[in-house]
Amino acid sequence: MGLSSIFGGGAPSQQKDAASSAKTSSNPIAIELKNQIAQELAVANATELVNKISENCFEKCLTSPYTSRNDPCIDQCLAKYMRSWNVISKAYISRIQNASASGEI
Amino acid sequence: MSSLSTSDLASLDDTSKKEIATFLEGENSKQKVQMSIHQFTNTCFKKCVGSVNNPDLSSQEEQCLANCVNRFLDTNIRIVNGLQNTR
Numbered sequence: 001m002g003l004s005s006i007f008g009g010g011a012p013s014q015q016k017d018a019a020s021s022a023k024t025s026s027n028p029i030a031i032e033l034k035n036q037i038a039q040e041l042a043v044a045n046a047t048e049l050v051n052k053i054s055e056n057c058f059e060k061c062l063t064s065p066y067t068s069r070n071d072p073c074i075d076q077c078l079a080k081y082m083r084s085w086n087v088i089s090k091a092y093i094s095r096i097q098n099a100s101a102s103g104e105i
Numbered sequence: 106m107s108s109l110s111t112s113d114l115a116s117l118d119d120t121s122k123k124e125i126a127t128f129l130e131g132e133n134s135k136q137k138v139q140m141s142i143h144q145f146t147n148t149c150f151k152k153c154v155g156s157v158n159n160p161d162l163s164s165q166e167e168q169c170l171a172n173c174v175n176r177f178l179d180t181n182i183r184i185v186n187g188l189q190n191t192r
Contacts, residue, residue, distance in 0.1 A: 027117065027120075027121040027124075029109060029113050029117055029121070030117060030121040030124055030125055032109055033109060033114070033125060034125065034128050037128070037129070037132060038132065041132060041136055045139055048140070048143050049143065052143060052146070052147050055147075056150055057157070059151075060154075060157050061157065073157055073158075075160070076157045076158065076159055077157040079160030079161075080154060080157055080159075080160055080161070080162060081146070081150060083160075083162050084146055084149070084153075084154060084162065084166075084170055085142065085146045087167050087170045087171060088142055088145045088146045088149060088171075088173075088174050089142050091170070091171040091174045091175065092138070092142055092145060092174050092178075093138070095175060095178060096138070
C-alpha cells in the first residue's frame, strides 16, 4: 500500500473495486455511496498524517522559547517522514504477508 | 460532491446493500492497517531518525525503522501470549 492510497489516489484495490462494482450492480446510488465513503476515509488519513508530521517536525525543528522559525528543517523533516512512512508500510505489509502465508494469522 | 438523501439510501436493493457491506468490510480492514502504519511511523520515527539535516533516510535509519516495526510486533505478540497464559 503506497502513500498515495491515503489521498484516495490510485490504490490498485480501489480501482479494481470501482471496475467490478461497475460490472456487477452499477446502481448509481451504491456507487455514489462508495465514493463518498472512500473520500471521507482519504480525508481522515490525510488529516492523521498532517497532524503526526506536524507534531514530529515541530518537536525536531523548533526549540523553546520558539522565537524563530526553521522552515528548511521543516521541509526536510516532512520529506523524511514520508519516506519513513513508506519504509514502515513496506515492512509491516511484508510481515503481515509472511504471517498469513505461514498460517499464523 | 452530491450528497445522498435518506430516501436514496432506503431505495437500495438487497444486491446493492450486500455489495456495500462487502465494500465496507474491505475498507475497514484497509483502514485498520493504515492506522497501524500511522502509529508505527510516529513511534519509530521518534526513535530512529536523529537529525533532519537532509531529506533522505540513511541506510541505518531505514534499517532501524524496519527493525522497529518488527520488534514492536514481536512485543505485541508476546504480550498477548503472556496475558493469555495468566488467565
